[in-house]
Amino acid sequence: MDICLCDISALEHVRSSGTLLPELLDRPRASRLEGCGVPGGVELDDLVVGLGLRTRPVHLLVPDGVSTHGRPGVARHRRRAALPRGSLIRVAPNVLVTGPELTLCQLAARGDYDLVDVAKLAFELCGTYLLDQDPNSWQGFVNNEVSATTVSRIGAAARSLKGSKGVARINSMLPYVLDSSHSPMETALAMLFVLPQKLGGIGLKGARMNYAISGTNRLMDLAFPGDRVGLEYKGKQYHAIEQSGRDDRRQNEIAGRGWTILNVWHEDLCDDNLFALLEDSLLRALGHRFRPSAAFYERQRLLRSRLVPGLRSFS
Template identity: 30%
Template sequence: MRTPSRPAALVGQVFLGAGAVQAGLLTREQLRSSAWRRVLRGVYVDAALADHPEHRLRAVELLAPPTAVLAGRTAAWLHGVDTAWEEAHPVEVVVPPGARWGPVAGVRIRHARLAAGDVVRIGRRRVTSAVRTAADIARSGPPAETVPVLDPLLSRTGALVSDVWRAVGSGRGCADAREALTRVDQLAESPQESRVRLLLWAAGLRPVSQHVVVDAQGRFVARVDLAFPEQRVAVEYDGWWHAERGQFARDRRRLNALQAAGWRVLHVTAADLHDPTALIARLRALLAS
């Protein structure tokens, strides 16, 4: 089998396939070899590089007009919300009304007029501001989908709910957005914690987020995800990190300390989120006992 051609100018790069062929760096047959991986239509990356969001962003930049602005969940990721990025989710871009570009598979293109204050630079990229990003996400779907992104976005950027509320305005999606903004909690530390909190809210339960538990002498015991302090009941989400080496022993010591302080703990896993009725029943029984 012939070794695929790997010109030095393309090693470690994201590039336009047509440009590489026109420059004589590759033939069309060589472009289709295992040396290169297609990122978007007409855009390729060195296959030796591991998949990374930066490759898709660079691919979009090679195709998009210079007036394009990265937006939505893509912007949230650039603002520091790591959990906002999902491989199955398209890169989100806003272009001015009348701009002719697209459609492009893997890219969600929205035409809108952005005010000067709606656009910031993160590095060399044009990105919607934290407030504009939060408003767009809040309008994009039901609170169960948007709040787990809004919680860390507002926490990391310091954007104010009141400013986002004003930016939401009126029109399509504003009802979902306003409902989401009444449920955000910047203290949440993971998307799953946000989802658990939303389930409890939907059932009429109002836990306290990131509650600090102290013992009878006022000494720190633990900080719990969600708490009902009057009943001394904590709700903790157990994610994959609880299976890490040494974590089990730490979790057990922490649980023993909470129980010694008179607290009971309801542990929630991903499976519990698929049966919210049973989860709420277990919590209500614990609160009533």
């Protein structure tokens, strides 16, 4: 009997692949669930060992008509409609996993996910990092040369899955998701400025992540190419002198191409007053008029508290 991991179990498997993500994405694809079911406890344990699952229950996708009588430690998801072409990945002789696009749609349907959760996960899957599930991880994520998926592929999957649970949330958030984030903090920076105001973002348009500056070999962390304005995330203020020198020369090269560059430190996102200064500087550089309601700033701070570790207030 085959099994098909889905939902949070599929996400845990993708994250566990770490730097081997390219190999996972190159494995054979499938679209049919024939032969998939819910094996007994011992058989299931044998099948999932080494797959990187961190939580229980194990979420399994099964075709319509397969017995789904309760088994401890298993959550069954019945699929009646056809699946999009290539939406399953065969990771072992008897193990399929839902691909990143289908997995995102399934997670978007969960009651414990809201629109911000969906967007944050979409940025991760469309970026070149995956969260590290090791609780002792030094930086909390690993980088790859490829992304698990793209905004375009998620959109295509959502169209193929029209009418399925979670798709409406995907469609409402996808216009605000950007490809090519390199880290969770780059994602936080982007979400704070591009998410709609109803969720606490500024709602800026035309942003690109890790945008290649013409005539250089440099990438801008968060760029607004139409206005030639960019944000460079510097992290925390303990860079070595050598690293600071490289950053300065990099910035000089980009500025020489007519760009306005705003440096962003971790503290600028944590501190209320510093973030307000950053927001004002960016809006001025873009020539953007922004007059939100008083209620907006409550939503904005809630969003920051969800995205930025160590948020603090000096107001």
